[in-house]
Amino acid sequence: TDILCVVGARPNFMKIAPVMAALAGAGIRAKLVHTGQHYDAAMNGRFFTDLGIPHPDINLEVGSASHALQTAEIMRRFEPVLEQEQPAAILVVGDVNSTIACALVAAKRGVAVIHVEAGLRSHDRSMPEEINRVLTDQISDLLFITEKDAHKNLAREGIAAARVHFVGNVMIDTLHHNLPRAVPVAMTLGEVLPEGYGVLTLHRPSNVDDADILGNLLETVAMIAADLPIVFPLHPRTRASIDRLGLAAWLDRPGIKVLPPQGYLEMLGLMKDARIVLTDSGGIQEETTALGVPCLTLRHNTERPITVDEGTNTIVGTERKRILGAVEELLNGGGKAGRIPEFWDGRAAVRIAAILLHWLDARNHAVA
Numbered sequence: 001t002d003i004l005c006v007v008g009a010r011p012n013f014m015k016i017a018p019v020m021a022a023l024a025g026a027g028i029r030a031k032l033v034h035t036g037q038h039y040d041a042a043m044n045g046r047f048f049t050d051l052g053i054p055h056p057d058i059n060l061e062v063g064s065a066s067h068a069l070q071t072a073e074i075m076r077r078f079e080p081v082l083e084q085e086q087p088a089a090i091l092v093v094g095d096v097n098s099t100i101a102c103a104l105v106a107a108k109r110g111v112a113v114i115h116v117e118a119g120l121r122s123h124d125r126s127m128p129e130e131i132n133r134v135l136t137d138q139i140s141d142l143l144f145i146t147e148k149d150a151h152k153n154l155a156r157e158g159i160a161a162a163r164v165h166f167v168g169n170v171m172i173d174t175l176h177h178n179l180p181r182a183v184p185v186a187m188t189l190g191e192v193l194p195e196g197y198g199v200l201t202l203h204r205p206s207n208v209d210d211a212d213i214l215g216n217l218l219e220t221v222a223m224i225a226a227d228l229p230i231v232f233p234l235h236p237r238t239r240a241s242i243d244r245l246g247l248a249a250w251l252d253r254p255g256i257k258v259l260p261p262q263g264y265l266e267m268l269g270l271m272k273d274a275r276i277v278l279t280d281s282g283g284i285q286e287e288t289t290a291l292g293v294p295c296l297t298l299r300h301n302t303e304r305p306i307t308v309d310e311g312t313n314t315i316v317g318t319e320r321k322r323i324l325g326a327v328e329e330l331l332n333g334g335g336k337a338g339r340i341p342e343f344w345d346g347r348a349a350v351r352i353a354a355i356l357l358h359w360l361d362a363r364n365h366a367v368a
């Protein structure tokens, strides 16, 4: 094996699809390891089918646990795989626990680490993903960034510029590739919403684990839904929180349409025709920018500032007045048009594969 690619959680799957295809296209021998961090059919299986990702060669089947246990278990199970496969490098994507866990195992064994979607920083260390991003980048040999300014974050942390390559956004490769196959909204909802609709997603622990914060968000959404139907695919973490905190009544309000977690093609269809998207997801901030759909991010910061500077994203926080004000402005025709960021053109994975081919060549010469 030249490169052992790693995925674990839902936001990894759409990033690995074009990378696996481009590696194969470049004649690079790649294998796919799935850590099993996400395992539900709705969070996992259907993405492989929808996106045509090769069946994982190895599944570590770790499942859910506390951060420490989950990370440790991935490390424990990944080490023998690395030993067995002896790859030239491993390739990790994004910022989930599977990303740092496998990167750390490889770095300690002297195996090169390639990080796709490097250099993003929210500068908020209370966010588990921020820890994963900072640490993974520190131990990566090759860092592929999605937005040009990310190199400044890496330079500040002492990472040599020669390791960093600006290639664009592989998740947007996936979006371009699949847009023609997006599932129409009416099919997903089983009804037509003539006045349009908004889409809501929530899953960040900082938004969904606390009763006051989540209760306030759900009440605010219920107010919006009185004017504009809100389609709300529920992440398992959020579903569990709502039940535990006794907030389920807010889902029963007029205009709120709760769905189970959606497949990629369904989600694309929902976002593409939405009047607004409200989210705390990282990926959706980028997808809405690529689609030109207004996005209100229910967080106090973003690690993806280009979606605000160039795209359609606005950071609105979690305070009710600010959210309602921003929604009203958008529905009255306000808001920004946005433009497509550089290299978000569907060819990021091809650029990555070209660089990796060169890197593998140089390495093989050095070894020989």
Ligand code: UD1
Binding pocket: 009, 010, 011, 037, 038, 039, 040, 043, 044, 064, 065, 095, 096, 097, 098, 128, 129, 203, 235, 236, 237, 240
């Ligand atoms: C993880 C990532 C997060 C990403 C998100 C997308 C980390 C630190 N977090 O968060 O960056 O945005 O995925 O979904 O890696 N669960 C299921 N079925 C599953 C997986 C999870 O029911 O297939 C439930 C379990 O109750 C679990 C909870 O969701 O305890 C949280 O799962 P976990 O993988 O720990 O983190 P996410 O919140 O999904």
